[in-house]
Amino acid sequence: MSLALEFRSVSKTFRSKGRTVQALRDVSFTVSEGEVFGFVGPNGAGKSTTIKVMLDVIDDYDGEVRLYGVSAREAAARRGVAYVPEAPALYEQFTPLEILRMALDMYGIRRDDREAWCMQWLERFSVAEYAKRAVRQLSKGNVQRVALAHAMVVSPRLLVLDEPLSGLDPVGRKDVVDILANYKRDGGAIFLTSHVLHDVERIADRFGFIHRGELITTRAPHELVAERADRYLVRYQAAAALGEAASSIRSGEFEQELAQADLPAFIARLQDGGGRIVTVKPAMSLETVFFQVLEGALKPVAEVPGQG
Numbered sequence: 001m002s003l004a005l006e007f008r009s010v011s012k013t014f015r016s017k018g019r020t021v022q023a024l025r026d027v028s029f030t031v032s033e034g035e036v037f038g039f040v041g042p043n044g045a046g047k048s049t050t051i052k053v054m055l056d057v058i059d060d061y062d063g064e065v066r067l068y069g070v071s072a073r074e075a076a077a078r079r080g081v082a083y084v085p086e087a088p089a090l091y092e093q094f095t096p097l098e099i100l101r102m103a104l105d106m107y108g109i110r111r112d113d114r115e116a117w118c119m120q121w122l123e124r125f126s127v128a129e130y131a132k133r134a135v136r137q138l139s140k141g142n143v144q145r146v147a148l149a150h151a152m153v154v155s156p157r158l159l160v161l162d163e164p165l166s167g168l169d170p171v172g173r174k175d176v177v178d179i180l181a182n183y184k185r186d187g188g189a190i191f192l193t194s195h196v197l198h199d200v201e202r203i204a205d206r207f208g209f210i211h212r213g214e215l216i217t218t219r220a221p222h223e224l225v226a227e228r229a230d231r232y233l234v235r236y237q238a239a240a241a242l243g244e245a246a247s248s249i250r251s252g253e254f255e256q257e258l259a260q261a262d263l264p265a266f267i268a269r270l271q272d273g274g275g276r277i278v279t280v281k282p283a284m285s286l287e288t289v290f291f292q293v294l295e296g297a298l299k300p301v302a303e304v305p306g307q308g
């Protein structure tokens with residue numbers, strides 16, 4: 001399978017008003033065709049800078065970036081690449097249908113079924129009823145949906161999405177996750193950023209954690225599950241917490257993390273004291289791991305360039 005995106009030892013330093021910020025430090029990763037790569041990191045970590053480098057909005061960086069084997073410094077690299085920013089700015093005076101038609105024109109895509117094709121994408125993102133209304137009349141979430149439809153209508157080979165689910169309600173999130181899953185199944189590649197770790201977990205095949213410009217680790221969700229498979233989050237009701245590690249959920253209800261081996265003894269102790277279990281679930285969540293990574297609890301693992 002060929003590589004859709006390659007970052008090789010990319011570094012970028014901003015200098016303004018005597019201040020120097022190293023936004024990216026020696027960042028290397030790859031995204032293959034048919035793969036969804038989630039880029040996760042706190043505010044100011046370097047996610048937007050990474051996108052700007054691949055889109056050639058920033059070109060004064062060290063290292064090498066390739067899209068489908070072509071240097072990001074060449075316009076040809078972005079052929080078939082669609083980008084949706086976090087707060088998409090669509091032409092407010094145009095209608096969603098006009099905007100999708102313009103996208104086809106801009107990408108030089110001729111289709112006999114142009115109108116039906118555009119409408120189909122608006123339908124898939126549940127905004128067909130607004131097809132002929134000016135964008136300025138649409139809610140923020142619906143503008144986000146139109147922007148995603150605008151990206152998909154050109155049948156991109158690589159989708160670059162900045163916080164694609166941030167402005168959407170739960171139904172919208174599910175719709176978008178399903179559409180992206182189909183797109184990926186058909187061989188499309190996705191690079192997406194997110195603060196919402198649960199969403200990345202649902203979509204991404206692999207994710208990279210970036211912190212202060214450094215790609216701390218690149219993992220697949222199943223690798224993380226394997227690493228943390230023996231830890232459980234136990235919620236229970238009791239007169240008092242059973243141990244210092246417990247956090248209070250509400251009066252008489254607590255939660256704490258336990259190793260699998262310690263579970264039977266814990267449950268016996270709880271029952272002896274008249275308490276009861278509410279839920280037991282794997283402690284592993286991307287969120288937990290994210291914070292552990294940031295705290296240096298996991299050994300940093302760098303991706304070996306060339307292995308997608």
Ligand SMILES: Nc1ncnc2c1ncn2[C@@H]1O[C@H](COP(=O)(O)OP(=O)(O)OP(=O)(O)O)[C@@H](O)[C@H]1O
Pocket residue numbers: 014015016021022023041042043044045046047048049050
């Ligand atoms: N044009 C610029 N001039 C100076 N510093 C900048 C510039 N753009 C970004 N930075 C700095 O580079 C670092 C990385 O910023 P970047 O916008 O890439 O982070 P981010 O991960 O996208 O953050 P957020 O999640 O808040 O959008 C930050 O410290 C930021 O202040």
